[in-house]
Every structure is written in structure tokens, then in C-alpha cells.
Amino acid sequence: MLTLQDKVAIITGASSGIGQGTAILFSNLGSKLVISGRDDNALDATIRSCNANLKTEIIKVVGDVTDPEIRQQIVETAIENFGKIDILVNGAGILKNDSIENMEMENFDFIMNVNVKSIIALTQLCLPHIIKQKGSIVNVSSVAGTRSFPNVLGYCISKAALDQFTKCVALELADKGVRVNSVNPGVIVTDIHKRAGYTEEEFQKFLTRCKTTHALGRPGSVDEVANTIAFLASDSASFITAELVHVDGGRHAMTPR
Known part of the structure; x- marks a missing residue:
């Protein structure tokens, strides 16, 4: 039975x-948890959901993971309260619509900072503790890292970079007993597309298209991705x-004709 x-x-x-x-x-x-995000109230909602059936030891750190001080606070909070770090799930990410014709370098830098640089930096901070525990790292990537899609150029580049980070670091840390993997979701029903600029009508049409763009004929759910992350993180x-x-x-396996 799967356990953490x-x-x-x-x-x-x-x-x-x-x-x-x-x-x-x-x-x-x-699992005992240190969770982070930019929205204080939303983190409180996460904690309430975590504690719906049992009292979990969980601590929040509010702030942007691109901020070095927040990254330091995340790691220090884990060690000061729990004394160790077994698992790092790099779940923070951002999606923006852009193409080679309209992409501004400022936005590209922002995407890379959130989706790649902050992950590398936080992983480096956690690493001594994860090595000590022979722990596990799971990165939340995307099918856009392994397949190509128009009009999300910066996002695709960032996720492809994250996939290489996953594989390279996995090889570097294998002899230390640390495992590094990623999940690469397709379309999952979350608010990420709306935050990228989709209207509600556009988002619903986007989900309807999943009947033809995904072999199983539908978008995925958060729980389906979370279950995979938990498996990869576990023994x-x-x-x-x-x-x-x-x-x-x-x-990822589809080749429309």
C-alpha cells in the first residue's frame, strides 16, 4: 500500500x-508538509483540506519561489520544524501565451525564472538534506516539454529545459541514492489556462477539444497527476x-493525420 x-x-x-x-x-x-505559494488565503484553504480528516503537521511559507529569501525560508522552515527533508515536489509554474512574433524578452525571462531557475535554486538548497535522507525529487513538467505546440513558445522551452534538468540531475545523484523524476501532464482541469488569459468560454472550448487531442478523449484531473507524483516520491x-x-x-503519443 502506498504510504508517505x-x-x-x-x-x-x-x-x-x-x-x-x-x-x-x-x-x-x-507526510509532514512545508507548502509554499503566493496566495496566503489559498494556502490556508489547502491546509483546511489537508486537515479535513486528520490533523497533519503542515506549515505554510507565503511568497514567490523566485525570491531567494523565500526559498531559504522554505528550507529553513522544514529543518527547524521537522529536522529533515525527504521529498521535494517542484510544483510552482506559470503558463503564458506567446509566439516568436510577439514574445517579449521580459516575459520570456519571467517564464524561465519561475519554471526553471527557481527550481534549480531551490533544489540546490534542499540537496544536502535530501542526500542525507536518500530522498526523492519530483518536478512538475508538461507534455509541452516533450512535444511541440504553437503559441506557447516560452512555456515549451521552459518545460523542455526542466526535463533535461530532471534527467541530468538524476544521473548526477544516482550514486548518492537520490531519485529524480518528473511528471508531464497533458491538459489538466485547473485555473492555469485562465491565469494565462483564457476567458471562460475559450477555456471550455479548449477542454472540449481534448476529446480529439487526447487519446483517452478527455482532459485529466488534478488527482490523477497527484497520484503519480505520490508514487514517484514514495519508496x-x-x-x-x-x-x-x-x-x-x-x-504525447498522438500523431494526427
Whole structure:
């Protein structure tokens, strides 16, 4: 049976979407948590959901993970309160619509800072503690890291970079007993697309298109991604590292004719 009993996990991006769902699942599986996000009230909502059925040891750190001081606070909070770090889930991320014709370098830098640079920096801070525990790192990437899509150029580049980070670091840390993997979701029903600028009508049309863009004929749910993250983070996946696990209803394998 899958368990994270007494594991200490850091989860970024836990105020909404996949990060929030992962925090709730981890708490149900027995993990002690340090969660971070920019929205204080939303983090409180995550904590209430985590504690709906049991009292989980969970601490929030409010702030932007691109801020070095916030990253330092996340790690220090985990060590000061729990004494160790077993798992790092890099869940924070941002999506913006752009193309080579209209992409502004300022926006590209921002996407890379959130989706790549902040993850590298936080991983470096956590690493001594994770090595000590022979722990696990799970990065939340995207099918856009392994497949190409128009009009989300910066996002695709950032997720492709994150996938290489996952595989390279997995090889570098294998002899230390640390596993590094990523999940690569397809379209998941969260607010990320609305935050990228989609209207409600556009978003519903986007979800309807999933009937043809995903082999299973539908978008995915947060729980389906969270379950995969929990498996990869757990000892049940003890012989899995450097893996990019598509949770995308088969979208990555499709070649429309």
C-alpha cells in the first residue's frame, strides 16, 4: 500500500491546482508538509483540506519561489520544524501565451525564472538534506516539454529545459541514492489556462477539444497527476529515476493525420 508516513515533503505551488492536490494527497498518506505559494488565503484553504480528516503537521511559507529569501525560508522552515527533508515536489509554474512574433524578452525571462531557475535554486538548497535522507525529487513538467505546440513558445522551452534538468540531475545523484523524476501532464482541469488569459468560454472550448487531442478523449484531473507524483516520491518507486512520466491520456503519443 502506498504510504508517505513520517516523510517530510516540501511542495511549491501548493495554493492551487496540481500543487494543492498533491499536498492534500501527501497529507492523507502521512507526510509532514512545508507548502509554499503566493496566495496566503489559498494556502490556508489547502491546509483546511489537508486537515479535513486528520490533523497533519503542515506549515505554510507565503511568497514567490523566485525570491531567494523565500526559498531559504522554505528550507529553513522544514529543518527547524521537522529536522529533515525527504521529498521535494517542484510544483510552482506559470503558463503564458506567446509566439516568436510577439514574445517579449521580459516575459520570456519571467517564464524561465519561475519554471526553471527557481527550481534549480531551490533544489540546490534542499540537496544536502535530501542526500542525507536518500530522498526523492519530483518536478512538475508538461507534455509541452516533450512535444511541440504553437503559441506557447516560452512555456515549451521552459518545460523542455526542466526535463533535461530532471534527467541530468538524476544521473548526477544516482550514486548518492537520490531519485529524480518528473511528471508531464497533458491538459489538466485547473485555473492555469485562465491565469494565462483564457476567458471562460475559450477555456471550455479548449477542454472540449481534448476529446480529439487526447487519446483517452478527455482532459485529466488534478488527482490523477497527484497520484503519480505520490508514487514517484514514495519508496514504491525505489528503482525509478530519470523518468519523464506522461500523465496526459496518451497525448504525447498522438500523431494526427
